[in-house]
Amino acid sequence: MIYIHVPFCVRKCNYCAFNSKVGDVAEQQAYVEALIREINLRADDSTIETVYIGGGTPTTLSIVQLEKIIGAVRKAFSVDERAELTIEANPGTVDGNYLRGLKSLGFNRLSLGVQSFDDGLLKTLGRIHDSRAAIETVEHAKIFFVNVSVDLMYGLPGQTLNHLRRDLEHVKALDVEHVSIYGLEVEEGTKFFELKNQLPLPDEDTCADMYDLITETLPAFGFRRYEVSNFAKEGFESRHNVGYWTGKSYFGFGAGAHSFDGALRTSNVRDVATYIKGTEPIVEEVVTRQAAMEEFCFLGLRMTAGISAQTFSKKFGASISEVFGAVIAKNRLRGLLEVDGDRIYLTTCGMALGNEVFADFLL
Numbered sequence: 001m002i003y004i005h006v007p008f009c010v011r012k013c014n015y016c017a018f019n020s021k022v023g024d025v026a027e028q029q030a031y032v033e034a035l036i037r038e039i040n041l042r043a044d045d046s047t048i049e050t051v052y053i054g055g056g057t058p059t060t061l062s063i064v065q066l067e068k069i070i071g072a073v074r075k076a077f078s079v080d081e082r083a084e085l086t087i088e089a090n091p092g093t094v095d096g097n098y099l100r101g102l103k104s105l106g107f108n109r110l111s112l113g114v115q116s117f118d119d120g121l122l123k124t125l126g127r128i129h130d131s132r133a134a135i136e137t138v139e140h141a142k143i144f145f146v147n148v149s150v151d152l153m154y155g156l157p158g159q160t161l162n163h164l165r166r167d168l169e170h171v172k173a174l175d176v177e178h179v180s181i182y183g184l185e186v187e188e189g190t191k192f193f194e195l196k197n198q199l200p201l202p203d204e205d206t207c208a209d210m211y212d213l214i215t216e217t218l219p220a221f222g223f224r225r226y227e228v229s230n231f232a233k234e235g236f237e238s239r240h241n242v243g244y245w246t247g248k249s250y251f252g253f254g255a256g257a258h259s260f261d262g263a264l265r266t267s268n269v270r271d272v273a274t275y276i277k278g279t280e281p282i283v284e285e286v287v288t289r290q291a292a293m294e295e296f297c298f299l300g301l302r303m304t305a306g307i308s309a310q311t312f313s314k315k316f317g318a319s320i321s322e323v324f325g326a327v328i329a330k331n332r333l334r335g336l337l338e339v340d341g342d343r344i345y346l347t348t349c350g351m352a353l354g355n356e357v358f359a360d361f362l363l
């Protein structure tokens with residue numbers, strides 16, 4: 001698995017705490033060169049089954065720049081011919097020609113940062129697109145890609161259940177294959193954080209109703225929930241993200257990107273200018289057996305399929321009930337976890353309170 005971070009955006013959104021910035025042409029070009037340098041330096045004979053270019057807004061780069069990046073990846077690694085190649089794109093940064101270019105580079109999955117189809121909410125968020133651009137981009141994307149995902153947000157200032165109902169209707173009408181949902185979190189360092197006390201945020205009960213509306217409506221529209229925040233038509237689950245939740249190793253290239261080789265977790269320097277100058281990845285953590293067991297559980301439980309007790313034993317040489325028996329029993333009693341033969345998974349209620357359950361698995 002490979003993740004490539006492109007930190008540039010046209011404008012910084014009001015809620016954004018991601019590693020992203022507005023970059024000029026020279027900085028973008030220098031960044032692409034630094035990325036290629038890093039990819040070449042870390043080349044090995046791994047077979048790659050998924051590549052994910054995220055950001056930021058990767059589609060602020062030109063097709064030629066993306067071609068160079070993907071070309072470097074193909075040269076440095078053995079990319080499987082059936083690999084899933086995803087790129088994130090934002091409405092307002094792509095047109096038909098650009099999408100055709102992405103397809104010609106081998107991308108076969110497009111993840112669109114729509115967030116909402118409501119003009120007022122998009123403006124509040126500080127997005128560069130309006131509802132019309134969102135619809136047109138999805139319609140265009142559907143011409144070139146059979147696998148299109150959209151991101152939707154809830155819990156936004158001024159958002160009502162009716163806004164959300166209309167967003168979900170748009171998703172249905174546009175016939176996309178995958179939806180990721182994000183509840184707004186007002187994070188430090190964002191414009192929203194500065195205005196925190198003035199934002200007309202929906203109260204906790206309304207947010208819970210919004211969450212219920214999403215988790216009930218999307219399955220009724222033919223999307224199967226396969227993870228806490230992700231819904232897909234059959235066969236369109238994100239292979240890349242499933243890889244993270246099942247503990248696969250991955251390379252992360254670019255500013256702030258993380259890597260995991262099965263034992264060691266490393267990260268690149270976050271600052272774009274420093275990354276361009278070139279620095280070694282920083283070792284963040286040697287993943288101990290204990291930490292690996294915890295991760296196996298709290299990442300695997302994010303998926304509706306849950307975790308397999310047998311896989312746990314094979315991987316760690318210990319039975320899951322020996323290590324986490326008390327945690328599993330406690331959460332079963334609370335109605336948050338279910339055990340069915342070999343599988344242990346979150347109940348619907350457990351999905352809503354996932355963070356509480358995950359925290360219990362940290363011994």
Ligand code: SF4
Binds near residue numbers: 008010016090113
């Ligand atoms: S487009 Fe995404 S990454 Fe860029 S500023 Fe907005 S939220 Fe942040």
